[in-house]
Amino acid sequence: MKKLRNFIITFLLVFLFSSTFNFSTWKVHAQDNVTKVNHFYSADTVVSGTTTPNTRVKYVGKNNYGETYGVFSAVSNSDGIFKMYVGNHQANTTFTIYTYDSTGDLIDSDEVFVLKASLDAYFSIGFGNKMVEDQGEIGETPIKRPMPSVYYTASQDSKIEIMVNDKIIKTDKAGGGYRLLECPEIHLGDFVQIRVSKGNVIKTYELLATSYDIYDKFMYVYPISTSKVTSWSDSIRFYLPSNLKFSGLLTNTKNLLPSGVIKQSYDGNTTIFPLTLYDGEFENVIYNRSIKLSTSPKPDIEPVSQISKEVTGFATENSLITVLDEQNTKLGESLTNENGRFAVPVNKLEPDSIIKVETRIPNTDKYDYSYTSVEEVYVDDLSDNNDYITGQSSFGKEAEVFLLDSNSMIKSLSVNGATTKISKKSIGKFTLNKGSMFKLYIGKQKANSIIQVELRENGMSLSLPTKIVKDKTAPVISGVKNNGLYKADVIPLFNEGDAIIDGKIYVKGTKITKEGHHKFIVKDSVGNTTTIVFRIDKTAPVISGIKNNGLYKVNVIPVFHEGKATIDGKTYVKGTKITKEGHHKFIVKDNAGNSTTLLFTIDKTAPLTPTVNKIKSSSRSLSGKGEKGSEIYAYKGKVRFGHTSVNSKGTYSLKISKQRKGVILTVYAVDKAGNKSKSKNIKVG
Template sequence: MKEKLIEFSLFGKKNVLIQCFMLILFMFVFTNKYNAIASENEQNKEVDLEKQTASNRVERVTENEQSPSEKSLNDSQYKQVKNSTQNAEISNIGLKDNVSSSGEKVKQQKIDSKNISAQNEHSTTINTMTTNSKVKDNVGNSESSSINPNTLANKNSVIPTSTSKMQAINKYEKENISTNTEVEKLVKEQKQRNDSKLKNIKGNNSFKETYRDQQYVGILSIETDRTNYKPGDTVKIYTEYNKNFVKPVYSEAIIYSHRSSGWFIDDPPYLFEQTSLVGRTTSFYKKPNGNWESIISIQLPKNMVDDAFNITVNSWNDSQDKYTQSFGGLYNDLIIKVMNDSTTSTLGGYKVEAFDQSTISKEEHEGPKFIKYTTDKKIYNPKDIVKITIEMQDENDIAYVQAKLKTLEPNDYKDGSQKYIPMNFANFTRNVNQLSNGNWQAIIEFEIPSYIKTGDIILDDLLSSDNLGNDNKIDYDFEKKLFRVERTENIEKFTADSVADFSKEIRGKATSNMTIYAYVNNKQIGKAEVIDGKYFMKIPKQSAGTNIQIFTKNKYNNKSKVITVRVIDRTAPMVPTANKLTPKSKIISGKSEKYSTLYVYRGTTKIGQVKVDSKGNYKLNIKAQKKGAKLTLYAMDAAKNKSKKIYIKVN
């Protein structure tokens, strides 16, 4: 009896253990199913949200490429979903294996567990409530945290099924492909429209003046080396100038975007850009027909969009009344094209809706707002690089900024003074950076020509456009001087009048407020200030043939080039002497200035001449003269200075 009781007790204990195991397994499966349903509902919400986001992106995206931040975010979400699904599948496989193994063990036990189940009903209810509470906590926290499926499996947490995750991945991939396809289609269509507009513009690389009287026209013809260019090419502009005009001292060519007044269908597509570029020269060549010609080169930047350009040429010959200009689109019909851009994106960094023919409406229409613009210095020298920094505000990315400058014309300019050359400057950039305060900043550079004159530079205009094609422009302000150019080196020309051997001063012309110096054998002999463009410098008398070195110094104490003035002999030779003559005399002798030449005349007939030796003596053989004949003698030096005449009568 005791043995049976022990056997029954052991059997009872085993039965209780089996029932407990079955109960735990039941609760685990129930909890897993509950969490799977909750997770699937949550995934459906995520899919709907992603679908809505993708739909909005199709409407808003205007370029072929996503922004780096957006692309990074989508890829991150995609990888997170995919990795989570793969881990979930692995965990579910492991879970199924565990459940299968446990089930087989249970089947092998042939023990009735009804009594044990009844005895443990109360404890089962408590365990069920506790487990359900944990399930609710996990479901509630699933929205605010990232869950690792492997960690959940290790802690017996609920693992979602892979079906809903794979559905989310498939939907995301389909929507992403659809979005890219739609954007590519829109960009391709817009590019075709842009190409068509540019193709409709007829280029022309040659112009000859035939409408106006050439007698009054300074620029007779303009020609470029070709019509079509690529970004990075060099445009060569050949200009012919009227020979009846004063030879030019400076000429510049400006190419600027071909834009009609208002919107015209035949204008280039990038209406929100107004690119200008300037080339210049001071070299002119004479053609066989007598006219002057120049060659101006303009290097095209490599980041240009497809565009068409007019050409204006200005010619300056130091006379305001004869400042000759041939305006593109008005006086000449030159049009060149820049095409086949390969350095910018398909639409030059602009969105599809920036263009007038776009089927997508703009999100906003406000152009960039200029906050300030400054230069890195206030005074520049020739050959310096000017950096102008421009700060702007805009909700969208700024795609393009251009600045144009020009010299300020003097109030009272005297023709021929060589103190002013009218110049234009133009450049643009697409390198626009966003500052920490949210504003945008662009830096544009200009090089000061070596032959520019001292003077002020003003802003002609600033233009900026964002990637939606909204642009803004501010024009020049004559009252605001942007910076000043000063020539610290002394390259100003000056003159000196002739200096005679009896002179006690040197006169000439030079730039006002300079100081002029005179040296002989490295010794200063004179100094004077230049006033109103003239100077009068006192010096001691210098011997004929003496070399005087003359130069100027400006306010920076920089020395000019030295010019040499040779002292001219302006002193007549001394009056010569001569011996007495008789009808039998055949020699005239005497003294005169050494190295001079002595001349003897009878009336208007020259009867002889002789060179005076180094001691001032001369001797001239002549024919015997009749009694009473009157001879005239004088000396002439190498500088053609003649002495006073003397008269000798034959006795």
């Protein structure tokens, strides 16, 4: 089967190239040794070189099974440069490039030795099941094409740079194994350069983005957009990639118009159009298939709901479209455009009803129609604090949620003239459960974002009404907190809106200095409000019952009316009597952080009884020893005749008048706390 398949494909390709290119227009002269091929590596899929200008180069090679597979062919340009897709080859093998003149005679050939790619590099370009959406051509809806991907491997930590038209579109770091990089920037027919580098080694390899692979088969179908064609049509428009050349489509023109649109006459009978696509310069075949068209004149109606403002779809170009309700009342009417698209404005559609869409060619008897139901759909309001978008619909097995970008407007053309189409970004795809209700997780979206849900079923889609994400997020206040207590001036900050403080307009950035309770309110432009209350307290706690540096000979009870206290570093229970003698540190700290600190001493111990030196009737002083810092009091009977302080050496001396012999004098000491010693009596000698 493989040999038969290879024979058929080889025959078709040879026939295709011999029939679609006019060799007689080439003016060349056969000569030897004119074809020079550049180095070709095992990571390349494109062989390049120079030969006689405007000649055809061909290659017949073998695939990985060792079987001959197809004839690859390209045309050299006016400078004699050619690039030809030949697929990947194993290193240390050879293949031959042949050059032919306009009559098909062989001019020259060159054998190519396949070099081993540096850094163990291997690359290929494929088109996967995942689709990438492109904006459609004028008058068309966006089309989808297979996502191009670069499949590669290279030595660990090699730098990979993928380029199209000398512009880097993707970079990566090789991990040593195979990797797949999605590259939506690559289009069918692009020559892609891949630069791989590590250390001083830098190599560039070239590939061609083609739907044809080395296993002799065309891969995923590239969608070709056309105008609506029916048995009433007299022409058809094809929308092809504008970077490519083509043959087929029952036309002799090889080059697309600049717009990428070609109009083909149509007799209403032919339903298959052969199509081959080539790269724009060297004419490598990159795509080959036939397009089959449906020719029913019945309108194709896109899904419609009770909130639809238009009934849209496709019918024969320039036909008259009329929309009727179940009572045959006309709801709207308009003409299709040159692509067969119609958009009939309607006022109000009843959910779960049936509408009839008629099509007719004016001034003829050509008439047909289709029916469709009006789907019942609803989408609930969405706010910026919701994670889900909810609603219900009688239509749809799948859903996709889009974020519409109102700042990126893409010009399009509607049935009634120029309009704008908003580009969109997919947020997520979902499978809908049975039943009409849906709840789709999309995460929180920014306020004023535009969200749209698109429902799909059986190849059709229905866009639900756009929803603007409502701003339900209250302003954020920083710098102060609700129920906050501050011991210093504050400056409230807020991210949006206007503010008032204690009922008065607050000027942003103003320092709030007044002590006491405050109420701060911020309201944004849509009425969301944030209110906080706070208090400023810059006054330190007041302590009574003791004084700073106080000295007490009795137990004390400090008194305070706010905050919490510590005594000598330990928690103090309010109202507790402090009895311990010695030095104390008493701190009270209020809730705002203001604090008051007092140091005091309790001394309840009486000083030692002072000593008195001998005294005579002739003595003019009274002296002795006592507790340092205490006061010495001297009495004669009940009369105090003097007092003095004990110095730092523990001695004292008190000047006195001469006393009569035999008189009894009394002396005692009083310390700083007021404690009194025992009395000492001495007799004047």
